[in-house]
Amino acid sequence: MSMIIGTTIPGAATVILDDFLWRAALAGIALALAAGPLGCFVVWRRMAYFGDATAHAAILGVALSLGFSISIFVGVLLASLAMAFMILSFSGRMFTVDTMLGVAAHGALALGLVVVTFIPGVRVDLTAYLFGDILAVGYIDLLIIGVGSASILVVLRLRWERLLLLTLNADLAAARGIDIRRENMILTVMLAVLVAVAIKIVGALLITAMLIIPAAAARPVSQTPEWMAGAAVAVGIMAVVTGLSASFQWDTPTGPSIVVAASVLFALASLFAMVRPKRPR
């Protein structure tokens, strides 16, 4: 982010940030920076459905924010957090996790869509929250996205080894004195923050795509977890840039265009893995 601002002459930064396209690109890149490594954990821990559920709860969050006239970011964050902790505490009791998630995710999404019709005043267009509206990112949005992504990156950096060990084997982590409940909680909060940050950019229905696709595309070209996280960031940024350009060029919806770009990169990486000669041991 600073690189782009840094390479412009001083004073010109404001002019450049005036351009909605630049704000969109910066917002997308900030999201990719956090979604890359966090998405790796979602892939490693098979939490794709978990991401979906928290993201779908975001729509309920949007509805409630509009109803109570609070910040969308705060409303979405609260709804995602509530959903995440509900799943954490209820799963495994009577139904399996995927059933619980199926109920909770779609229940929250549907409830959000229903609740929003009761909000008086202007008719709300939810499309922006379902599919994102990256071109409408304002200065405040950009600030929130930047701070949110930066916080996720800092926390991930600090707890990286612990989270990796925990992901590999919880007992092993416990033997090392790692507080498993606490680390799980931290990961959950980070996911909720990412959802809150990303809803403006790609929308509730495509947030999981931004978590999973770059990480999955990074897998075939990676030897270590850190490589994979880095490669996922690179794929995410490439997807944002190409998606934005394509959307500008052909007037396609931006959020979906970014996800399509990411999917193409995933296909290319998988193809590369297939044709690459296997090195003998």
Add this chain to the structure above:
Amino acid sequence: MSLIRTQGVGVCVGARRILRDVDLSVRRREIVTVVGPNGSGKTTLLKVLIGAQAPSEGVVVREAGIKIGYVPQRLAIDQAMPLTVARWLGLSGTTAKESHLQIAEQVGISVLLKQQMTSLSGGEFQRALLAQALLVRPDLLVLDEPTQGLDQPAVASFYRLIEDVRTDLDCAVLMVSHDLHVVMRSSDHVICLNGHVCCQGTPTLVSAAPEYQALFGFGAEGALALYRHEHDHRHDHSRGGDSDTG
């Protein structure tokens, strides 16, 4: 002074009682082995000891600040996670390359450091797990059926390695094992578990105990015979014959 000790430890899962009244203690430099039939609560006991599971009753007292190296019974690494052996060793928290090389040499995986963990054979994988546990520089090494899936020569060399490690690191070893004959040869203390501690003591004492013989029958007699036979000499010429890499 024991490194770790339990008093009246019991574990209930739902209405089912898995462990009750477990009293044990592990002292430094001691090799303690837990034997018992399937479902006797061996793995649960280890999980309580390492702090992965809270006991429903009783207490676990660990000496302040002890480090535990743990080798779980099963560790499934998801194909989605790329992980070289070298990076796996790094997860021990010890980042010094020399220590990595030294331990890798000791357990015999130094040629595998660039390999993916998921590409290792059963024997290599167990060794990689042990190597990470050793890099923690543990005061207490806890091993849950560390030789499962290994062939006979590999099992023998694994236990020799454990004895060497005990001397090198000056640590205690607590393990669950089904290799009765080897257990009887290389342990200082044997705990016979079946939901509760049936009997415990030196290998000779436990082998002779009626509770032990009731659980393991003729196999137990055989183990004792082997123990007596192998205890007074060592087949040093077989040391280099590690053939578990197949």
